[in-house]
Amino acid sequence: MRNTIFLIGAPASGKTTLGRRMAERLGVSFVDLDDAIASASGCTIPEIFASRGEGAFRDLESETLAEVVKRGDAGVVALGGGALLRDANRALCESSGTVLCLETPSEDELVRRIGSAAGSRPLGNRAKERAAHYASFPNRIETSFEAGPSLVVVGKGFALPMLAGRRAVVDGTVAEVYRDRLDEPLAVVPSGEANKTIATVGSLWKAFAAAGLGRRDTVVAVGGGVTGDITGFAAATWMRGIDWINVPTTLLSMVDASTGGKTGCDLPEGKNLAGAFHAPKLVLVDVDFLKTLSPALLADGRAEMIKHEIVGGLKGDSANVPTAAEVAANLMVKVGIVREDPYEKLGRRILLNCGHTVAHAVEKATNYSVSHGAAVAIGCIEEAGLAVRRGLAGGEWPKELAARFAAAGLPTVLPSGLSFEALVPLMRGDKKRAGGTVVFALPCGWGDVRAVPVDLSEEAWQR
Numbered sequence: 179m180r181n182t183i184f185l186i187g188a189p190a191s192g193k194t195t196l197g198r199r200m201a202e203r204l205g206v207s208f209v210d211l212d213d214a215i216a217s218a219s220g221c222t223i224p225e226i227f228a229s230r231g232e233g234a235f236r237d238l239e240s241e242t243l244a245e246v247v248k249r250g251d252a253g254v255v256a257l258g259g260g261a262l263l264r265d266a267n268r269a270l271c272e273s274s275g276t277v278l279c280l281e282t283p284s285e286d287e288l289v290r291r292i293g294s295a296a297g298s299r300p301l302g303n304r305a306k307e308r309a310a311h312y313a314s315f316p317n318r319i320e321t322s323f324e325a326g327p328s329l330v331v332v333g334k335g336f337a338l339p340m341l342a343g344r345r346a347v348v349d350g351t352v353a354e355v356y357r358d359r360l361d362e363p364l365a366v367v368p369s370g371e372a373n374k375t376i377a378t379v380g381s382l383w384k385a386f387a388a389a390g391l392g393r394r395d396t397v398v399a400v401g402g403g404v405t406g407d408i409t410g411f412a413a414a415t416w417m418r419g420i421d422w423i424n425v426p427t428t429l430l431s432m433v434d435a436s437t438g439g440k441t442g443c444d445l446p447e448g449k450n451l452a453g454a455f456h457a458p459k460l461v462l463v464d465v466d467f468l469k470t471l472s473p474a475l476l477a478d479g480r481a482e483m484i485k486h487e488i489v490g491g492l493k494g495d496s497a498n499v500p501t502a503a504e505v506a507a508n509l510m511v512k513v514g515i516v517r518e519d520p521y522e523k524l525g526r527r528i529l530l531n532c533g534h535t536v537a538h539a540v541e542k543a544t545n546y547s548v549s550h551g552a553a554v555a556i557g558c559i560e561e562a563g564l565a566v567r568r569g570l571a572g573g574e575w576p577k578e579l580a581a582r583f584a585a586a587g588l589p590t591v592l593p594s595g596l597s598f599e600a601l602v603p604l605m606r607g608d609k610k611r612a613g614g615t616v617v618f619a620l621p622c623g624w625g626d627v628r629a630v631p632v633d634l635s636e637e638a639w640q641r
C-alpha cells in the first residue's frame with residue numbers, strides 16, 4: 179500500500195465524508211476508525227462511552243488503529259476527533275503515512291452539524307478544548323467541495339504526500355524545484371506556453387504507452403495551467419478518456435485553470451484551438467506551492483483573483499501570498515458559474531471572460547510579451563471604460579479598479595505605443611464573437627458583470 183492518509187480534526191469537521199470521497203477518487207480503500215471500533219465491539223460509540231467510560235474507549239480505539247495499520251490495506255483512514263491525543267497513536271500514524279488535519283468549522287457551523295446528529299457524538303463540545311492539539315498538525319485541509327465531476331480539496335502541505343507512488347506528469351521547473359519530495363515522474367512537460375503543443379501531447383501518449391496505462395488507470399498533472407491543460411487533454415484522448423487528477427502549482431492555475439473541465443493545446447494558428455472538456459476527478463489545491471513562485475507569476479494569478487472578485491462581488495485585499503481560505507473563496511466564484519453553464523452554452527460562463535476580450539488582443543498585439551495576468555488587468559480597466567461610456571457604471575469605476583490592480587503589482591494602462599484602435603481588428607477575431615459585433619463581459623461594478631454587444635467600429639470612431 180502507498181503512504182496511508184490519516185484524517186484528523188474536530189468532531190463534525192467532515193473527516194468521514196471527505197475521507198470516503200477522497201478514497202473513491204484516489205482508487206484506494208477507506209476505513210472509518212469509529213465504524214471499525216463499533217463493528218469490532220458490537221456496540222455503538224455512545225454505548226461504549228456510557229457503559230465503559232472514555233478510558234476503555236480510548237484503549238479500544240488504540241487497539242483498532244494498530245490493527246488497521248498492521249493490516250496495511252487502508253488508503254485513507256478517517257480518525258475519531260481524539261484518536262491522536264495519545265502520543266503513541268500519533269507516532270504510529272506519522273510513521274506509517276501522512277496525517278492531514280481538517281480545519282475546525284466555525285462555531286455556528288459546528289452547532290448546525292452536531293445539532294443534527296445529537297446524541298451520536300459524545301465529544302461534540304470538545305473542539306475548543308482541543309484547539310491547540312488540532313493546530314499542532316502541519317498538513318492542513320481548509321475545505322473541500324464538489325465542482326461538477328471534480329472533488330476539489332484546498333489546503334496547505336497536504337498534496338505532495340498524497341502523490342507518493344502515483345503516475346505523475348510534472349512541469350519541468352516543478353520537477354526540479356520539488357525533486358526531493360516527488361517520486362520519479364512518468365513524464366516531464368518542459369516549462370512554458372511554447373510547449374503547450376500537440377507534439378508535447380504526443381510525447382505524453384508515448385509515455386502512457388511505455389508505462390502500459392490502461393483504461394482504468396489514473397494520471398496526475400503537477401504544474402501550472404500548461405501542464406494541467408496538456409495532461410488533461412492527453413488523458414481525455416488516451417484510450418478515449420482515462421481519469422486524471424490535477425495538482426495546480428501556480429496561483430493562476432489554482433484559482434482558474436484547475437477547474438471547469440477545459441483541456442487542450444495551442445496550434446500554430448492560435449491558442450487553445452484543439453481541446454476537449456474532460457474534468458479531473460480530483461483537484462488538490464495546495465497553497466504551499468506558492469512559496470516558490472516568482473513575484474511576477476504571483477501577480478499574474480492575482481489578476482485572475484481580482485477578476486473573480488469583480489464577477490463574484492468578493493472583498494479581496496491580499497498583497498501577500500494568498501491563504502488557503504482566500505484561494506478557496508476565490509475559486510468558488512468560478513465553480514459557481516461553471517456549475518450553471520458547464521459547456522459554455524447558456525451565456526453564464528461568458529461572465530468569466532470579463533476583461534479578456536481586450537486582454538487577448540493585448541497579448542496578440544505585443545506578441546505575448548505582456549503576460550496574461552498583466553493583460554487581464556489592463557483589459558478589465560479598459561472594459562470598465564466601455565461600461566462607463568454606455569452608462570452602465572459610474573465615472574470613478576475604472577479608477578477604483580486600477581487602484582486594486584496596481585496594489586497587486588499589475589499594470590493599469592496599455593503599453594506605450596499601443597492604442598485601443600489598434601486592438602480593434604484583433605478583438606474582432608476573438609473567439610467569443612456573435613455576428614458583426616463583439617459580445618463583451620463588461621465589468622460594471624463589484625459583483626456586476628454584464629454581457630453587452632459592442633460595435634467596435636463605432637467605439638473606435640467615437641474615440
Ligand SMILES: NC(=O)c1ccc[n+]([C@@H]2O[C@H](COP(=O)([O-])OP(=O)(O)OC[C@H]3O[C@@H](n4cnc5c(N)ncnc54)[C@H](O)[C@@H]3O)[C@@H](O)[C@H]2O)c1
Nearest residue numbers: 351369370402403404427428430431434435440467470471
Ligand atoms: N483550462 C482552463 O480553464 C484554463 C484557464 C486559464 C488558463 N489556462 C491556461 O493556463 C496556462 C497558464 O497557466 P500558468 O500561468 O499556470 O502557466 P504555466 O503552466 O506556464 O506556469 C508558469 C510558470 O511557472 C512555473 N511554475 C509552476 N509552478 C511553480 C511553482 N510552484 N514554483 C515555481 N515555478 C513554478 C512553470 O514552470 C512555468 O514556467 C495557459 O496556457 C492558459 O491557456 C487554462
Ligand SMILES: [Zn+2]
Nearest residue numbers: 482534550554
Ligand atoms: Zn485568464
